[in-house]
Amino acid sequence: MTDQRPASAPPAGLRERKKQRTRDALLRAALLLFIAQGYEETTVDEIADAVDVSQRTFFRYFANKEEVAFAVQDLVESHFVAALHSRPPAEGPFEAMRSAVLAAWDTVEEAISDLVPLDLYMRSYRLIESTPALLAVHLRRSTELEERIARLIAEREGLDVDVDPRPRVAVAAFTGVMRVTGRLWGQGEDTSVAAIRRMTEVYLDQIGPALAADWRRPV
Structure with a gap:
């Protein structure tokens, strides 16, 4: 032929x-x-x-x-979800999510380097956090990502996410911390990956103390 x-x-x-x-x-x-x-x-x-x-x-x-503004963010979020997929089954939900997000920040440059330089992504992420129109889209997208993560956590734990509320509650707490750290990092002077990773780790480690019955007791 x-x-x-x-x-x-x-x-x-x-x-x-x-x-x-x-x-x-x-x-x-x-x-x-x-x-x-x-x-x-x-x-x-x-x-x-x-x-x-x-x-x-x-x-x-x-x-x-809007689509071009979030193109790299899509890749970064998928990178986190892949890291969560790879966590050992024995890890509990919070431990798995904490380990996955820190590992994702550790390897984010490798994940996006074929597309954009790391510094350009970090500056664009800061732009998202400081631009009302983009931040509104980011919050909407975060809700969709929460559901995706909740279903993944439920699958890891052998639960039905539509019957057992714990996966969605756990993910809501986790992503709430992610939103806080993203906002605070965006307002700060240090725009490095190390800075947001450090802040993420510190704030995630405060979930337990923040849920304690009496905050006035020494932690």
């Missing part, structure tokens, strides 16, 4: 790599523009112009600015 592909057409693998490079370039350009001049002040045309492509090309890869 003869190959009917036009002689000028590049191989499929080359086309896919070119598409991936274009998408990655649009993503990096968008994040840099969001950081430099603000999310709401940046237009799709400006993002496309920065990569020397058309607006139509932008929309081949992203539905809107």
Whole structure:
């Protein structure tokens, strides 16, 4: 059978790599523009112009600015969920979530390095935490992630999440701490991974004392 592909057409693998490079370039350009001049002040045309492509090309890869703003965050959240999946079955729910999030921060650079530099991601995460429109989306997305984690925890423990409330309660406490640390880290001067990891560890370790019957007793 003869190959009917036009002689000028590049191989499929080359086309896919070119598409991936274009998408990655649009993503990096968008994040840099969001950081430099603000999310709401940046237009799709400006993002496309920065990569020397058309607006139509932008929309081949992203539905809107919101999607591009959270593209790396999607990857980071999936990285955490994968870390949680890999925790030993013997670990309790809080121990597994705590270990998974700290391990995810330890390896986040490796997880995203093919897409964006770590510093660009951390600056974009800080932007999310400080931009009302993005923060509202982040909170909505966090609710969806909570449910995903709760079902994973229920599966680990052999529970029915729709009958036993404990997985959702445990995950609500955990993700509540994540939101607090993200907000406080975003307001601070140290925007490093080490800073948010350190704060995450300290605050997670306060869940038990915070639930104690009498806070006035020495911890």
